[in-house]
Structure formats: C-alpha cells, structure tokens
Amino acid sequence: MAEGKKLLKMTGITLAVYFALKYLLPYVVPFLIAIILVRLLDPLAGRIQRRLHLKKEVVAAGLMAVAVVLLGSGFYWLYRVLMEQIRKIAGNFDLYYSGFCGVIEECCEMAGRSFGVPSEDLEELIYAGIDHAASQIRVYLVPGVVNYSFRYLKKLADAGVFLLMIFVSAVLLMKDYDEMKQKLQKYDWYQKCRRIAGRMWKQGGMYLKAQGIIIGIVTLLCTGGLWLLGNPYFLLLGIVIGLTDALPFIGTGTLLIPIAVYLIFQRKYQLALGYGALFLVTYVAREFLEPKLIGGKLGIYPFVMVAVVYAGLYLYGPAGVALGPVSLLLILEIWGECERG
Numbered sequence: 343m344a345e346g347k348k349l350l351k352m353t354g355i356t357l358a359v360y361f362a363l364k365y366l367l368p369y370v371v372p373f374l375i376a377i378i379l380v381r382l383l384d385p386l387a388g389r390i391q392r393r394l395h396l397k398k399e400v401v402a403a404g405l406m407a408v409a410v411v412l413l414g415s416g417f418y419w420l421y422r423v424l425m426e427q428i429r430k431i432a433g434n435f436d437l438y439y440s441g442f443c444g445v446i447e448e449c450c451e452m453a454g455r456s457f458g459v460p461s462e463d464l465e466e467l468i469y470a471g472i473d474h475a476a477s478q479i480r481v482y483l484v485p486g487v488v489n490y491s492f493r494y495l496k497k498l499a500d501a502g503v504f505l506l507m508i509f510v511s512a513v514l515l516m517k518d519y520d521e522m523k524q525k526l527q528k529y530d531w532y533q534k535c536r537r538i539a540g541r542m543w544k545q546g547g548m549y550l551k552a553q554g555i556i557i558g559i560v561t562l563l564c565t566g567g568l569w570l571l572g573n574p575y576f577l578l579l580g581i582v583i584g585l586t587d588a589l590p591f592i593g594t595g596t597l598l599i600p601i602a603v604y605l606i607f608q609r610k611y612q613l614a615l616g617y618g619a620l621f622l623v624t625y626v627a628r629e630f631l632e633p634k635l636i637g638g639k640l641g642i643y644p645f646v647m648v649a650v651v652y653a654g655l656y657l658y659g660p661a662g663v664a665l666g667p668v669s670l671l672l673i674l675e676i677w678g679e680c681e682r683g
Contacts, residue, residue, distance in 0.1 A: 352677060359672050363665055364658060372504055376511035379406065380519055387516065399517040406509060420577075427578040538675045542668075550664065556631050560584045560624050564594065567620040571613065587628060594624040 367374075380402070387401040394401070515522075526532040561584025568576035579597065587594045598621040605614035647667065654666015 351680065352673075355676050355680070356673055359669050359676070360657065363669055363672075367665075372507040373511055375508050376515055379508070379512045380515045383512075383516070384519060397517070398519075399513045402516040403509075403513050406512065424578050424581070427575045430574060534679055538672075538679055541675050542671060552631075553664075556628060557584055557587065559627060559631065560587045560594065563624050563627060564598075564620065567616075567623065571616045571620070583624075587624065594628075595621050598624075 383402050383405055384398075387398050387405065390396070390401045390405075391398045561580055564583045565576055565580030568580050573579060583594050583597050586596055598617050602614045602617040602621070605611075605617065650666045650670045651663055652666075654662025654664075654669065656662065658665045
C-alpha cells in the first residue's frame, strides 16, 4: 500500500513538472530570467551601491545596459562574419553542386559495377529525387518567405518586447528585492521552494555550465581545425558542428565524415585525412569531458542523461536539450523535499 502511494505521488510530481514546463513556462520565462539576473547582480550591485551611494535599481540598470552593449557588439561582429561566409557559399553554389554531381556519378558507377545495374539508370533516379526536392522548395519555401514576412517581423517585435520585459522586471525586482525576501521568510512554502530552488540552482547551473564548456571547447576545436585545413567557412561550419554535437546521436561526425568522404572522391586524400582526424579529436574531447563534467558531478549516469535529453527533445522540442535534464532534477528535488516533510 505504501509503495502504491509513493508511486502515485511520484506520478503526480512528474505530471505536474511536465505540464508546468510545457505549458506554464513560456508565459513566465521573462520573469524567471529577471529573478536569475537579480540574484546574480545583487552582490555586485550592493557593493557598488555602498561605494557610490546610488539606488540599487539604478546600479542594476547600468550593469545590464553595459552587458547589453558588450553582448550586442559581439553578436553584431559574429553576425557580419557569418553573413559574409554565407554569401561566399551562395556565390560558389554552382561549383559545389558540380562537385556533388561528380561524386554522385562516381558512386553510381561503383554501384553499377558491383550490382550489375546500369549507372545511367541510377543517376537518373537520384537526379529525379533532387529535382523533386528542388521543385518542392520553389513551390512551398519561397512563397512562404514572401507570404509570411509579416509574421517574421512580428516575431522580431515579440523578441524586442521580451527583452524589454526582462529589463523592466529586473529593475523593479531589484528595487524591492531585500524587502520581499524578508517578508517571504515567514512562509513555510517559501522555505521549501527556496531549498528546492537552491539545490536546482547548484545542480542545474552545474549541468548547464558543463554543457556550455563542452560545446565551447568542441566549437573552438572545430573552428580552429577548419581554419588550419583552409576551409573558407571555418567560423560558420565550426559553430554549426559545435551546436549539433550537443544533440544526442548526432555529433560532429554528421558533417565532418560526409565532407571527408566527399574529399576522398575528389582524390584529396590528405585533406580528407585532416577532416577525419578533426572528427576523432572532437569525439575524444567530448567522450573525455562529458563524464567528468556532467555525469559524475550530478550523480546521474551518462546513459541516463542521454536518455533524458532524448526524451526532452521528444516532449519539449529543441528546448528539451536543456528542459529534459531540468525536469529530471526538478522531479528528484521535489520528491526529496516531500520525503523530508
């Protein structure tokens, strides 16, 4: 009977966490970000306030404004470099397409010799599929970009409102932060929520920090390796490969191995060996760093973490990379708090 009650309680907690993160979180995200910003800025803002005798909310607004300028400048530089590399790809598209067609022809010839099928028939089948995909892009994607351009502008406006809401909420919260904490101290539910939030802050922050370190190192390795290999799109490809490496069952090999195979067909064996070596370096780096930075410190086996990330992607979409592990940690912390009474 007791086991049944525990199972029922765990099921209730799991469903509550899922529905809260799936349906409630999107409406409270700016306020949660504001709370996190205030918690991070409060010690520094307090020291600056005592030294300059300014209001804490004014100090917080100044700190956030400086951070926005610095981050905005960095993102603007990154945007310009990436756009330049994307323009280069568009300008050389015909060259890459002809090389791709050459690889297809060689593959079809090899398959034809192996299976006794005319290579011309295979080429015709493959090119028919490519032409169909291209026609679908012309029919659906291009008109969609034109027809939904207003929606894109609306999304941009929504992003501006979102950032403004975070800024205003953080400034207003900083103004009354100390007083609000004192008044909430007398409530038992607040103490429980605070203990859960504190442990989540430590555990979740550790996980996100570890993932950020791993993604950053893999991205730097990819960017530096592609630059040494003479790839003109080293920054764009390095960022894309670094981000895809964070997704389970994908990794850096999703892009690096096909490039190496393409170079083999182009008879550029040394360059292909370089891309293969870059894949091995990034793979070993993640395999070495992930257990040390994530699995061991969280007390969760790496296999379980991968399963949780996969489930998160299925339940929450792309945000599940972060929300999957957060859900697991939140369920465990709420369960532990309920067991302690």
